[in-house]
Amino acid sequence: MFGTTRGGPPAEPRGIEWLTLDVRDDASVAGGVARALAAAGRIDVLVNNAGSGLAGALEDTTPADLVRQLDTNLLGPLRMVRAVAPHMRERGSGRIVQISSLAGRIGVPFQGAYSASKFALEGLSEALALELRPFGIDVVLVQPGDVRSGFGVARAWTETARANGLYRERAARAVAAMEQAERTGPPPERVARLVARIVAARRPRLRYVCATPLERSALLLQRLLPGRAFEAIVRATYDAPRGS
Numbered sequence: 001m002f003g004t005t006r007g008g009p010p011a012e013p014r015g016i017e018w019l020t021l022d023v024r025d026d027a028s029v030a031g032g033v034a035r036a037l038a039a040a041g042r043i044d045v046l047v048n049n050a051g052s053g054l055a056g057a058l059e060d061t062t063p064a065d066l067v068r069q070l071d072t073n074l075l076g077p078l079r080m081v082r083a084v085a086p087h088m089r090e091r092g093s094g095r096i097v098q099i100s101s102l103a104g105r106i107g108v109p110f111q112g113a114y115s116a117s118k119f120a121l122e123g124l125s126e127a128l129a130l131e132l133r134p135f136g137i138d139v140v141l142v143q144p145g146d147v148r149s150g151f152g153v154a155r156a157w158t159e160t161a162r163a164n165g166l167y168r169e170r171a172a173r174a175v176a177a178m179e180q181a182e183r184t185g186p187p188p189e190r191v192a193r194l195v196a197r198i199v200a201a202r203r204p205r206l207r208y209v210c211a212t213p214l215e216r217s218a219l220l221l222q223r224l225l226p227g228r229a230f231e232a233i234v235r236a237t238y239d240a241p242r243g244s
Contacts (some may be wrong), residue, residue: 023050023076042091045199046084048077050098053151055083055175057163058112065114065158073117074124085132092136095204097195098125102145102215106222109238110167110174113158129206140204142194144213146185152178174238186212 017039021032054061054069077098088094101113104118117204122141129139161171191210198204209216222230 018101023079024078025070027077029083032078034089037087040234043084043087045089045095045097046080047097047099048080050076051099051151053111053155054113054158055111055155055169055171056113056158057110057164060161060164060167061113062158066116066144069113069117070120071136073114074120074154078124081128085137088137089132089135094137095199096128096132096137096139097198098139098141099191099195100125100143102142102143102209102219104210105143105219106234108174108178109234111178117228126206138204139206140198142191142198143207143209143211145189145209145215146178146181147188147191148182148185149188152182155179170239173206173243177238 019032019035019039022028033043050072052069052072054065056065081096084096085094088096098121101114101118103115104122107115107119125139125141132139155175160166167178194208194210198208209219211219218233221233225233
């Protein structure tokens with residue numbers, strides 16, 4: 001997803017022109033960015049929001065499974081940045097907003113491939129912020145918690161996850177806990193409003209958390225508690241006790 005403006009506020013509200021592209025395909029990315037530039041003349045803001053989720057134990061996750069997960073959640077943002085950054089650099093300004101996740105701060109059991117993709121996006125974006133700052137381009141990470149959207153419905157499973165009796169029941173309970181939290185979580189508009197504030201901010205921070213008080217408390221406990229104590233809390237949250 002990327003937004004364009006023509007410079008300065010419009011005289012009256014305008015609609016949004018949707019351009020379709022596939023962040024997994026270099027040619028599609030290049031074509032989408034070219035169409036945006038042709039329509040608006042410039043790209044001021046890039047919001048990398050495309051994402052997918054893959055469930056299953058990591059032992060049931062093949063290298064090919066992980067590559068597919070990374071192709072959308074990590075390589076997709078990289079493709080978009082590579083296509084858009086040169087145009088921002090020419091003007092000496094721009095803002096790139098990377099939609100990460102609290103799962104990029106806390107490893108989530110039976111969603112390890114997804115967590116890996118978001119941990120990687122965090123590191124990529126930290127480095128990117130340092131590289132692009134001299135050109136007047138800001139890079140910002142947004143870390144949502146569970147959000148009431150269609151993401152959970154679209155979550156896929158690895159091919160062998162449901163058949164492996166060693167993990168099947170624990171994985172099912174963990175994903176059920178995730179889906180319950182997503183169904184009762186805040187609406188996606190809360191994330192959208194935060195992104196709008198980031199876009200309008202004069203000097204945005206590198207990271208913003210968009211989460212419930214309970215989810216924020218988990219980040220605090222991660223810093224304060226011994227590792228094993230925090231791990232026990234995460235296991236209990238997803239009903240995945242050791243040896244069950």
